[in-house]
């Protein structure tokens with residue numbers, strides 16, 4: 370006979386945190402949200418941490434290049450979706466890695482003989498105002514000088530003039546030599562009051578550029594998630610069909626984390642993939658597996674400690690209809706609590722800590738807080754990021770309100786990519802596991818995230834926690850009755866809607 374669990378399948382909204390002692394020395398600014406993604410041995414550091422406990426979902430309508438750049442700059446990580454050709458995924462990973470580095474390979478260059486007119490065109494096209502001049506006009510050619518939009522006047526100078534007549538020649542340019550540290554390069558920029566420092570190799574060829582604005586930008590984003598070469602970190606989704614081709618290409622492109630994207634990861638296919646990656650690439654590459662919702666699923670993926678993190682969640686996603694379509698899944702809170710319990714037991718027994726990611730179904734900031742209190746090391750979200758300016762979909766106006774399209778990876782729309790990619794046969798789709806929808810546009814990611822993380826930190830203070838480990842260790846939660854959910858809202862007060870309040874306010878004009 371089938372096994373029937375004693376407890377019912379519960380969701381995050383059924384739980385509330387109880388306050389614990391808040392200490393006098395606690396403050397928002399002192400709280401750290403750093404959290405591991407890589408497995409680690411007791412007492413040792415994780416091989417990969419993120420600075421805030423959020424990652425964006427492996428989805429077409431979520432994790433594109435702009436979102437990945439924006440999230441990494443806030444300290445989180447995106448998983449660039451794998452429902453696209455290997456080439457285009459590799460290109461997206463490459464764009465994130467190239468976005469900002471201490472040492473940037475010059476993306477726009479000109480020759481001494483080029484005209485100001487063509488230079489102007491290049492500046493308009495690329496948005497760059499400082500252009501290196503090399504003998505052959507390439508990014509690694511012999512360095513001849515620098516030209517900026519301050520070196521000529523568009524409406525005064527003859528645009529048929531050569532670049533060499535207006536540029537600052539090499540003899541007058543302050544430059545660094547290959548091998549210089551980023552710190553030293555920034556010191557040179559500071560000392561010589563320059564905005565751009567070309568780095569040349571010993572033969573005098575252009576190697577890279579260092580910009581003052583990148584330094585300033587970095588100071589403004591202290592949590593930025595960078596690799597050892599000061600490039601932004603990025604994750605990439607992989608699947609169980611083409612990992613033999615996809616994984617080597619993604620690693621070559623610089624992906625920092627690989628994450629299996631599957632609604633059900635408790636499969637031999639996924640274990641085959643994990644084993645293959647470890648055999649080919651060793652233990653350094655970070656691998657995420659999942660999704661699972663049971664301790665049994667955890668044990669299966671945690672065997673031989675091959676994976677770094679495990680994702681929990683089936684059927685809870687905002688665009689997900691897996692539970693309706695297939696009758697498989699579990700309430701996210703029940704799944705998370707059970708798996709975290711097994712993970713903690715695994716840690717006690719073996720000394721290996723395997724981070725857990727709570728994936729999908731987080732309907733608001735409170736639920737993110739509850740998921741972390743219940744023991745998730747970080748959360749993965751789709752809808753949350755799809756609503757931001759940086760998600761890859763276009764803004765759409767519906768009845769005067771701005772929306773963004775958001776669709777599941779289990780929709781025909783998402784799965785259709787195979788039809789257009791080389792070498793992949795189009796598998797016939799018998800039914801969809803997701804829906805195609807719209808979500809309201811909420812604004813720039815940095816602003817939305819700031820509010821969420823501020824709320825999280827405020828709750829951590831309520832619970833007397835300074836970091837996420839304290840938070841889950843101190844956390845005490847209670848189930849709530851339907852009546853207490855009613856009580857949690859406002860009661861017996863007359864509330865105007867925000868819009869009416871604003872419309873009807875007497876502005877005195």
Ligand code: IMP
Pocket residue numbers: 426427428632682684685686687688689690691728729730731749750751752753776777778779780802803804
């Ligand atoms: P959300 O944050 O609630 O929008 O959920 C996002 C999560 O839903 C993803 O990280 C996936 O785990 C899951 N998901 C994505 N696409 C589908 C789908 O088409 N069907 C079911 N689940 C999906």
